[in-house]
Amino acid sequence: MDLYYVDNPLRDVFIAFDYIIAIFILQIGLLFVKQWYKESKKQLRNIVILGFGVYFILFSAGMGIVFYIMNHAMPSQDFDFYYIGSIYLRGIAGIFLAFLLERTIQITLRTRYLISVALIGLLGVTPFCLNTSLLYPVLNAINLLLISLPLIFTLYFIKNTVGGMRRKLFITIPGFLLLGFGLYITTPRILEVIEGTLANASMVILASKFLTVFGIVLIMFGFNGYTFFLEAQWKENLIWLFIIDKTRLKILYSKNFLPEAMENEEIFAGGIPGIETIIKQFTQSREGIDVIKLENRLILLSHGEKVITALIVKKNIQNADYILKQITKKFEFFFWDYLKYYESYKSILSQAEIFKPMEMLIRTLLKS
Numbered sequence: 001m002d003l004y005y006v007d008n009p010l011r012d013v014f015i016a017f018d019y020i021i022a023i024f025i026l027q028i029g030l031l032f033v034k035q036w037y038k039e040s041k042k043q044l045r046n047i048v049i050l051g052f053g054v055y056f057i058l059f060s061a062g063m064g065i066v067f068y069i070m071n072h073a074m075p076s077q078d079f080d081f082y083y084i085g086s087i088y089l090r091g092i093a094g095i096f097l098a099f100l101l102e103r104t105i106q107i108t109l110r111t112r113y114l115i116s117v118a119l120i121g122l123l124g125v126t127p128f129c130l131n132t133s134l135l136y137p138v139l140n141a142i143n144l145l146l147i148s149l150p151l152i153f154t155l156y157f158i159k160n161t162v163g164g165m166r167r168k169l170f171i172t173i174p175g176f177l178l179l180g181f182g183l184y185i186t187t188p189r190i191l192e193v194i195e196g197t198l199a200n201a202s203m204v205i206l207a208s209k210f211l212t213v214f215g216i217v218l219i220m221f222g223f224n225g226y227t228f229f230l231e232a233q234w235k236e237n238l239i240w241l242f243i244i245d246k247t248r249l250k251i252l253y254s255k256n257f258l259p260e261a262m263e264n265e266e267i268f269a270g271g272i273p274g275i276e277t278i279i280k281q282f283t284q285s286r287e288g289i290d291v292i293k294l295e296n297r298l299i300l301l302s303h304g305e306k307v308i309t310a311l312i313v314k315k316n317i318q319n320a321d322y323i324l325k326q327i328t329k330k331f332e333f334f335f336w337d338y339l340k341y342y343e344s345y346k347s348i349l350s351q352a353e354i355f356k357p358m359e360m361l362i363r364t365l366l367k368s
Helices: 011-040 047-070 076-104 114-129 135-159 163-170 172-185 188-197 201-223 228-232 271-282 318-334 336-340 357-367
Strands: 238-245 250-256 290-294 297-303 307-313
Touching: 011 047, 011 172, 011 201, 047 076, 047 135, 076 114, 076 135, 114 135, 135 163, 135 172, 163 172, 163 201, 163 318, 172 188, 172 201, 188 201, 238 318, 250 357, 297 318, 307 318, 318 336, 318 357
Parallel strands: none
Antiparallel strands: 238 250, 238 307, 290 297, 297 307
């Protein structure tokens, strides 16, 4: 088969970009594998992180095969064989990731393994489409589903994260769109059309490769620095909330996030008095979040002007820090007068009545 870009003066530049794209996609996979390895040593749930890593590594290998056969002369039959092989390699990675994600978050997504079954079906009919006009439409459908797969589930993770992490994940959306567009431009049929019809085909191809690399960089930035799947489960990480008056060293408000069946279970040695004693040792104001190790739990402390907010969690994740700071800020904003004129208010209303609106405030934060 003829080499692509064979008569193009930018041929070497295009080939270099092709392999840079494959290597950068590999880097995304290695980023997730690194996260999986680090978190596995902490005995955290991480199979989905590994799934994303395997997906991008195999996706990179598949694209590497495509770029190689497009730039090295070979018979048409061999080209089709290797091209379909690359599709199967990426398809297996997609099925693996889709199955893990659909199994893990089935309650929320309710896709009932539809994506996994669709990929299996498309890959199953591919051999029967050889030497027919249906081959490339089927392959394009597989490619579209494969590039849409991480995008769909990233939207799920965006919905279930908060604060700066949500904003960072939003950056991956244009990244996936640019990656999908760039890879679509590099498919054999589209390249044939571009090079055969556009006078400025070289500039279009070069721009698409720049956009592809830029999209990959956005994806790497958006996913770097945290274990996003664990962060998306931040609500399950919460155990108990305490808000303590700094001046009087008195618990003003507490909330247990555990299921109702566990409310009466003693989850800490020493119970609530033991927690109070520990928290009262950290009354000095600090800018950041204090982290106290307590058996197999953690106490996160946020210092306001009038209160210390303590959040007992299973793992120290960024979303917990964000929620803790929001609770501290909102509590002092809404109850500042009470904190300032404590002696006057306590004779009029009970503490439970005064802080009853906190339930609504916390429910709003948990839905954000």
